[in-house]
Structures are given as C-alpha cells and as structure tokens.
Amino acid sequence: MPAIQVEDLRKSYGPVHAVQGISFSVDAGEVFGLLGPNGAGKTTTVEILEGYRHRDAGHVEVLGEDPQSGGRRLKQRMGLVLQECAVLPYLSVSEIIDLYRGYYANPLPTGDVIELVGLAEKSDVRVRKLSGGLQRRLDLALALVGDPELVFLDEPTTGFDPSARRNAWEIVRSMKGLGKTVLLTTHYMDEAQNLADRVCVIAGGRVVRTGTPDSLRAERAATRIRFVRPEGVEVTGLGEVVSAADDPVVEIVTETATPALHTLTAWALDHGIELERLEVSQPSLEDVYLELTRDE
C-alpha cells in the first residue's frame, strides 16, 4: 500500500484554481520530492495532505486514511515541518521535546531525538537563544519525536547556509534510514537531486513530470562540451556550436558525446592546441526543471 495516494486532486480559492487535477503516489519508505515554482500549487497540495485544508474534488489517502477525517489517530503517525519554524521561545530544547513527546502514543526517547538532529550540546538552551539554523533542527526534531511513519518537510532548508543545508540533508537521509516516508517540497534542485528517490514537478496546478531525478535528466540527453576559445584558430567542423562566435568559451551540444569528443580532440591535436578548461557535462535537474516550468 502506498503511503500517499493522490488522484485528480482539485482545489480553488475563489477564482484562483490552485490545484487542477494533480495525481501522484508515494511509496512507503520513499523520499518523494514535490517541486515547482511559487504558486504552482505545492503548498496547497501538501496542506491538503497534512489535513489543514479541505479539497474541492479528487481522492486523497494518507497512510490509508482520509486526512480530512483522520484526526488525532492519523496525526499520531505523521510529523510536520512547516515553512515557519514556530516553537514556544521561552522553553529549552529538552523541555519542548518533552512537551511534544507527551502528545504521542509511542514517542522516541528525548535523548535520541536530540542526538539525531545534533542538538545535544544545546539541550538546556532556550529556543529564543538558538540561531535560525538550530531552531530549524529543533523543528525537525519535533517532527520526529512521535516516531512517525510519514514526515512532511516543507522547504526545510530555505535560508540555510551551505553547511547547515548539508547537515539537514544528513538528517533527512537518516530519516530514510529509519524507514520513514518523506514528502519533501523544495526550491533547490540540488536538494531534490541529492535526497529524493522520485520527484514530481508541478506547475500551474498540474503535474508536469514524475520520475526519478535521473530519468528526468535523461529526458534532455544532450551533453555539453565546453572549452576556452583557442587563439588564432577558427573553430569549424566540430558539430553544433551553441555559443556565439565572439564568446570566449566555445560550447558544443551533442547527443552522441563519444564521436564528438573524438572529433574535437583529433582537431585539437591536428592544430597543436591544448584545450583549456575542457569540460564535459550532463544537464542538471535544474536545467530540466527550468525547461519544464518555463511557461509558468
């Protein structure tokens, strides 16, 4: 049984059709990335799954229950990290975690949770004294404290510096390691590429593409070959050059990288040129994403 099942979900706010027939399913134990530009319908979709909003039409199941009627029983099995990190500011880390433990039937030990998110040295510090990044980690801890089967992470690393983001990624990986299903929404394609088993790109309230990050990248198979334009030699006969004639870097796009590279290196050897800063790259998830959502 999938952890999340969404079929033809629809939701409008007055004249605004935020979600117009979205379908996807998330398997148990999977990290699933929901991607899309602002206003694509991500947040509305997630908030319907979390039980905050009622849908207009369509079928939704979360852990086998309808989130609209699942109530406390369903909330026992879910953990949420919302976009704002909101915790009582005058309680300490361990006091907050103890408080939240009380809400759940089978909570994890306080020490384990604090360890998991790397707040062991801060357990007696009051929340308001924590930096934004550490408060966000506490937020993750509170999502995990009930030992949920399913965790919703809504843009969990927005505003993080690079090392804080790496830390948060480690925490998400350890959630997966614990067998939890994770629904992740994010703006960062490297985050989705690194964490998600599968992603679903939505735009304009509709699903544009669903698949593994690699399968999405493979859709745009063209390889890019770049090198610094050599002096005094005209670049010809190397295939499809996409850079401008006066661009200091030559960029070639090809579907067949092996013969293209062969031609290029043969040409360079013939002319006695060293190809400076030679680079061969595959399209990133970001390139694919930008292409898929360009019209929005």
Next chain:
Amino acid sequence: MSDLSITAGQIRAEQRSFWRNPSAAFFGFSFPIMFLLIFGTIFNHETACIDGTFNGRGQCVGGTQTPYNTFFVPAMAAWGVITTCLVNLTLTLTVRRDTGLLKRMRGTPLPVAAFVVGVVASSLITAAVLVVLTAVVGHLLYSSPWPVYPLPAVVTVLLGGTVFCVIGMALTVVIPNSDAAPAIVNISYLPLIFISGFFFSFSNTVLNDIAKVFPILGFKEMMLTAFGAKPSSNGWDVHDLPVLLLWGAGALVVTLRWFRWEARRA
C-alpha cells in the same frame, strides 16, 4: 499519556513561558501594582464613594462611602485579572498565530481542548497570584483589610478570569496581525477601566451608561462586593452577573465560529 496529563503539561509549559518572558511578566504585573502604589500613596486615609459622587461638602451622594484603602485593593485586583486574562492572552495568541505556532500545534495530536484549557488555566493561575500579591501589598503598606468573603472572592476571580479569557480569544478574531494587537486591545479596554470607576467615581450619565453595557464595570463591582468594600449580606453580587455571563457567551460563540489558527496570507 492521558489527556489529563497532556493538559497538565500544557499548563506547565504556559506558566514557564509566561514567567520567563520579561515583557509579559512585567506588563502583566507592573501596571496594577504600580497604580496600587501611586493611588494608595495619594489617597490613603481618604474615602472613596463607590457608585456615587462627592458633593460640594464632601458627602458621598448616591453611592457607598468606603475608606480608600478598602476600595482600591479589589479594584486594582480586578484590573490585574483583566490585564492577565484579556490583554496578555490576546497578545500571546496573536503573536503565536503570526509565527505559525498555532498552525504547527494543529498538526500534532494535541487535543484542541487541552491546548485551550492550558492557556486559560495558566492565565487564571497568573491572575490569582496577582490578586494575592495586590491584597498582600495593600495590607502591608496601606493596612487594607483582607477580603471579607474568601469563597465569593475566589469564585469571582476564577469566573471573571475565565470570561475575560474567552473575550480575549474572541478579540483575536478582529485583530489582523500581532503588530496591531496592542493598539486594538488597549483601545478596547483601557477607556472602560477609566469610565468604570477603577480609580475614582464620577457622575456623568452618558459615560456611566456606556460603562454599564460592558463586563468590566460589573466584574469590578463583583470584586468590591466579594472583598467587602461594597455592603452585601454574603459577598455574592448576582446583580452584575448577567452582563458578565452574556459577554462570555457571546465571546464563546464568536470564538467557536471565527477563531483563526493561521495568519492571514499577505
């Protein structure tokens, strides 16, 4: 954990949050105590004319003449209950609504009732501490008498406190965001404190009639009666109860119908 121990945990967390927050603790306590000291110092040994006014010869007309030190302890205690339950609760809830804390809580299995009871019970505890402190300071500095009718005093504080908590929750409905909250709360209740004779009585038909419509005057009267500043046979003031209860019921309806757990989207 049972719902009872969850509720106890909520009350403990709310109490910690209150006492550790310097501005909440300061504004909740400083105003009533500060005015107790100011008016106590100015008017001690004078008399108050409750519900009436002094005429040109210093006689209390249309009201009850009481030593000022007997009048102002229950009056300031009543104000303290209102600042704790109405003002502090309203400001706290609007800040929590804006920061997403209320929304987040709705995503946990915490029962709504346990949350609400935690907030209200914590406010009542704080209010009770403030009432006791007011009575002790009044007794020590100005020889104010102890409350004459302890049971009515306790019941009045708890009942009035609960009603003002519910009014506070209803008030959050018309407050757009936490920036606007202090202004809206203060403009809603401070003028009523003045025209309800919390410091001195006065005679102005229009203002007196306006004050009678609101629960603040009635609550003060109930406190004066329970503390023995106003004559009664047993300390119960049932005359002022209906206005208080009607406001409580109205506020409850508004809260149940329109209370928002999330900030309005910009």
